Amino acid sequence: MEKQIKEILQRYKSDKTRLMDILWDIQNLYGYISNEAVSELSAALNLSKFDIEETASFYHFFLLKTAGKHQIYLSNTVIAKMNGYDEVYKALEDEVGCSFNGVSDDGIFGLFDTNCIGLSDQEPAMMIDQVVFTRLTPEYAREIIEEIRSGKTPEEVINPNMIPKSSLAYVDNMVSTHIQRTGPVFFRQDRNYRALIMKMLGSYPEEVIGIVQNSSIRGRGGAGFPTGLKWKLCSETEVEQRYVICNADEGEPGTFKDRVILTRSPKDVFFGMISCAYSIGSCHGIVYLRAEYWYLKEYLEDQLEEMRHEGLLGDKILGQEFNFDIRIQMGAGAYVCGDETALLESCEGKRGAPRLKPPYPVQEGYLGKPTIINNVETFAAVSRIVAKGSDWYRALGTEESSGTRLLSVSGDCDYPGIYMIEWGITLNEVLRMVGAKDTQAVQVSGPSGECVDPWKDGERIFCYSDLSCNGSLMIFDNSRNMLEVVRDFIEFFVDESCGTCSPCRSGNVDLLHKINLIVDGKATQEDLDEIVSWGNIIKSTSRCGLGMTSPNPLLTTLEKFPRLYRRKLSKSTDVLKPSFDMHASTSVHENLHRRTQEETK
Amino acid sequence: MSITITIDNKEIKTDIGATLIDVAADNGIFIPRLCYMRGKPCLGTCRVCSVKVNGWMAASCTIPVQDGMIVEVDTSEVKDIQKALVETLFSEGTHNCPSCEKSGRCDLQAMGYETDMMVSRFPYRFTERNKENAANLIWLERDRCIFCQRCVNFIQDEETGQKIFSISGRGPSSRIEIDKELADKMNKKQARAASDICPVGCIIDKERGYDHAMGVRKYDITSIRERILKGEQ
Ligand SMILES: Cc1cc2nc3c(=O)[nH]c(=O)nc-3n(C[C@H](O)[C@H](O)[C@H](O)COP(=O)(O)O)c2cc1C
Ligand code: SF4
Ligand code: SF4
Ligand code: SF4
Ligand code: FES
Numbered sequence: 001m002e003k004q005i006k007e008i009l010q011r012y013k014s015d016k017t018r019l020m021d022i023l024w025d026i027q028n029l030y031g032y033i034s035n036e037a038v039s040e041l042s043a044a045l046n047l048s049k050f051d052i053e054e055t056a057s058f059y060h061f062f063l064l065k066t067a068g069k070h071q072i073y074l075s076n077t078v079i080a081k082m083n084g085y086d087e088v089y090k091a092l093e094d095e096v097g098c099s100f101n102g103v104s105d106d107g108i109f110g111l112f113d114t115n116c117i118g119l120s121d122q123e124p125a126m127m128i129d130q131v132v133f134t135r136l137t138p139e140y141a142r143e144i145i146e147e148i149r150s151g152k153t154p155e156e157v158i159n160p161n162m163i164p165k166s167s168l169a170y171v172d173n174m175v176s177t178h179i180q181r182t183g184p185v186f187f188r189q190d191r192n193y194r195a196l197i198m199k200m201l202g203s204y205p206e207e208v209i210g211i212v213q214n215s216s217i218r219g220r221g222g223a224g225f226p227t228g229l230k231w232k233l234c235s236e237t238e239v240e241q242r243y244v245i246c247n248a249d250e251g252e253p254g255t256f257k258d259r260v261i262l263t264r265s266p267k268d269v270f271f272g273m274i275s276c277a278y279s280i281g282s283c284h285g286i287v288y289l290r291a292e293y294w295y296l297k298e299y300l301e302d303q304l305e306e307m308r309h310e311g312l313l314g315d316k317i318l319g320q321e322f323n324f325d326i327r328i329q330m331g332a333g334a335y336v337c338g339d340e341t342a343l344l345e346s347c348e349g350k351r352g353a354p355r356l357k358p359p360y361p362v363q364e365g366y367l368g369k370p371t372i373i374n375n376v377e378t379f380a381a382v383s384r385i386v387a388k389g390s391d392w393y394r395a396l397g398t399e400e401s402s403g404t405r406l407l408s409v410s411g412d413c414d415y416p417g418i419y420m421i422e423w424g425i426t427l428n429e430v431l432r433m434v435g436a437k438d439t440q441a442v443q444v445s446g447p448s449g450e451c452v453d454p455w456k457d458g459e460r461i462f463c464y465s466d467l468s469c470n471g472s473l474m475i476f477d478n479s480r481n482m483l484e485v486v487r488d489f490i491e492f493f494v495d496e497s498c499g500t501c502s503p504c505r506s507g508n509v510d511l512l513h514k515i516n517l518i519v520d521g522k523a524t525q526e527d528l529d530e531i532v533s534w535g536n537i538i539k540s541t542s543r544c545g546l547g548m549t550s551p552n553p554l555l556t557t558l559e560k561f562p563r564l565y566r567r568k569l570s571k572s573t574d575v576l577k578p579s580f581d582m583h584a585s586t587s588v589h590e591n592l593h594r595r596t597q598e599e600t601k
Numbered sequence: 602m603s604i605t606i607t608i609d610n611k612e613i614k615t616d617i618g619a620t621l622i623d624v625a626a627d628n629g630i631f632i633p634r635l636c637y638m639r640g641k642p643c644l645g646t647c648r649v650c651s652v653k654v655n656g657w658m659a660a661s662c663t664i665p666v667q668d669g670m671i672v673e674v675d676t677s678e679v680k681d682i683q684k685a686l687v688e689t690l691f692s693e694g695t696h697n698c699p700s701c702e703k704s705g706r707c708d709l710q711a712m713g714y715e716t717d718m719m720v721s722r723f724p725y726r727f728t729e730r731n732k733e734n735a736a737n738l739i740w741l742e743r744d745r746c747i748f749c750q751r752c753v754n755f756i757q758d759e760e761t762g763q764k765i766f767s768i769s770g771r772g773p774s775s776r777i778e779i780d781k782e783l784a785d786k787m788n789k790k791q792a793r794a795a796s797d798i799c800p801v802g803c804i805i806d807k808e809r810g811y812d813h814a815m816g817v818r819k820y821d822i823t824s825i826r827e828r829i830l831k832g833e834q
Contacts, residue, residue, distance in 0.1 A: 048763040050780045057769045334771070351768065356645045356663050497772040499748065501648050502686060506693040509773050510723050534723075537685050540658035541648045588727050 019349030060333030067110030091138035120410035178417025221375030254472035272379025504547030703802030705818025
């Protein structure tokens with residue numbers, strides 16, 4: 001044991017900022033991170049044991065105790081629940097032979113659920129170890145379990161023909177990339193990266209920044225900050241070292257566009273990162289890849305290796321005085337790590353708690369150095385802008401929102417998948433395009449965004465000043481119970497809150513309590529008023545974007561669909577509030593009383 | 602560089618880069634707080650110091666002042682939000698002041714009084730959180746922890762620089778852990794300092810107990826508001 005851990009530590013030069021990688025290597029080797037392993041790391045990294053556990057226990061996928069030989073994580077997103085999740089859930093419990101959050105008696109399986117794994121166009125889906133199975137039915141789920149129980153690895157079950165993990169065919173065999181509508185910007189087949197990078201290196205870095213600024217492109221990760229300005233601010237810092245980070249955490253439920261870009265056009269993303277590195281003066285790039293996308297890792301590594309081989313990455317790129325290389329940093333299951341400063345903490349081996357700003361990452365980012373963090377789609381779009389010029393890009397979209405946007409469409413429609421739209425298109429047009437019928441509600445930008453009513457909002461426009469969609473578009477028809485959807489979303493935020501600040505850590509639990517009252521028919525108008533008041537306190541005082549948006553599912557549906565709530569209000573005329581539960585209220589006191597009596601005995 | 606900001610319509614001259622919460626205190630304007638300690642790096646965890654800056658709520662311990670900044674502190678909206686944030690901490694943990702060792706020198710209790718809180722508007726949860734008794738000099742009464750993270754950031758093992766207190770888990774189920782091995786290397790003075798840095802009665806040094814009678818406890822003698830306005834904390 002000791003020898004292998006030493007090797008792992010050597011691999012990362014006993015650098016504690018690489019703790020995420022070290023923990024993954026240990027878990028991949030032993031199946032979990034044991035107390036003994038933590039002790040060894042503690043001595044080697046000069047971190048207390050509890051400090052190592054502080055990081056490990058933060059992430060959903062790190063295991064501090066054994067949890068079976070293979071871990072099953074069934075995605076519990078609302079989209080899965082609309083497509084047969086419940087049946088698959090039962091079939092899994094039955095076939096595995098334990099309840100969720102348990103381990104099977106034979107020790108082969110640990111059974112868990114997890115938030116959206118970026119496969120909303122092919123739910124129900126589950127991860128087993130580092131591979132995924134999509135479009136599950138109860139029968140299919142049973143078959144998979146049976147095969148693994150008979151001795152196959154999950155890898156062998158999904159990939160019986162042993163397609164090499166580094167190939168595109170391996171990824172395609174596992175998940176589909178439903179590109180329903182392309183356009184001028186993404187997924188071009190015919191790109192000569194060598195020539196394009198050569199051409200870019202012929203301009204001055206300031207010129208490249210100028211092109212990006214003139215294109216008016218804004219970040220596609222959600223916040224919409226002007227990309228060119230971000231690069232300019234970073235390039236103006238007076239330091240030796242700067243970093244480029246690609247945010248591939250893609251945690252917003254319902255989004256999967258970054259997965260598809262990384263599958264179909266990974267070199268667009270890397271070229272975008274190279275352009276950024278050249279512009280700002282950086283030698284080191286990182287792709288922060290969510291652990292749900294493990295199955296992309298070897299393929300992406302191989303694509304990077306190809307670029308190194310062609311002299312497009314590494315020392316002296318195309319013979320010039322420009323060194324830049326990219327490594328892949330795996331996440332470990334935490335939505336909040338999509339927030340750029342939480343992502344930085346995670347890259348440095350810590351729990352993913354968002355930092356205070358200022359300083360901003362362009363001033364002090366990774367390891368305290370100026371850092372550019374952009375979304376996968378932003379880098380891919382920039383790679384086209386740098387090649388085709390800013391006028392070409394600005395001609396797409398609208399005056400205020402230039403260019404295009406990829407939508408990940410899921411839910412009740414005929415053609416879920418990826419759609420490239422130009423900014424400026426209306427919601428109705430999109431709904432027609434995707435074959436949505438009888439639509440009750442559309443969740444724009446995932447739980448953190450807004451829920452809209454096509455009857456009222458159908459003519460609203462996708463652009464930064466109106467529907468500034470972050471890529472996620474979930475469609476619900478009239479058969480769906482939206483209050484259940486809202487409850488699911490609030491649960492998601494309770495689950496994913498990092499817990500650093502009190503309004504989000506505690507407030508979302510209160511909101512979850514409220515939505516449960518509503519669903520149970522025990523709420524009154526006073527509860528609805530409190531939701532609005534408390535929700536606004538959480539939004540206005542939380543430390544990061546997670547808390548600032550977490551009440552949105554409640555607040556936006558209350559605004560757009562007040563009838564759904566009013567219908568569920570209690571009609572009771574009792575003097576006690578309908579939410580008052582006599583048993584629950586007195587049992588706390590009674591238990592306490594009993595405990596004290598027992599203790600004094 | 603000297604700049605001017607406005608707090609509650611009062612023009613204040615100050616220096617660029619100063620922190621809003623300190624500028625306010627130096628000018629006789631009280632802003633509640635639970636994680637911030639003057640002179641130490643800002644933690645920004647409790648959000649109780651939230652005020653309105655140029656029309657938006659912001660935690661004043663995290664805000665470097667800028668010329669022309671317009672700040673609102675003494676409005677019913679801001680005060681209600683601050684009070685709500687204090688209330689959150691009372692309903693999230695379990696606080697029974699009359700039987701608490703920290704009563705009278707507890708920042709949370711004092712902020713409860715300062716913000717005129719009577720009862721938490723949020724349902725009390727009475728979550729069960731296990732105590733941690735193992736260390737020789739220190740005991741953790743987790744029911745009272747408000748997750749300010751002062752202990753995590755400011756208390757270290759003197760020899761190795763390692764953390765003695767840390768966090769485990771995340772979100773509503775996170776909790777503070779104590780490294781017994783390292784904690785047992787602390788002397789009594791250090792244990793007392795750890796207990797004093799905790800704004801509530803979560804980190805208790807075992808030998809202290811109830812050391813002052815009602816009426817002569819820390820905040821009975823000088824209120825938290827006066828101490829803050831004097832720049833003491
Ligand atoms: C809770 C939270 C989650 C986020 N998740 C992501 C994400 O998965 N991917 C992403 O690119 N940006 C995400 N963001 C936005 C990032 O903080 C950041 O703004 C973005 O990566 C910047 O890149 P861009 O300018 O190219 O959009 C998230 C923000 C918050 C607050
Ligand atoms: S808002 Fe939520 S996720 Fe963000 S720092 Fe606060 S607790 Fe963490
Ligand atoms: S920690 Fe403070 S608020 Fe909590 S019980 Fe003790 S004195 Fe009261
Ligand atoms: S133990 Fe005390 S100092 Fe540490 S986080 Fe809890 S309340 Fe803050
Ligand atoms: S005092 Fe400002 S956030 Fe706690």
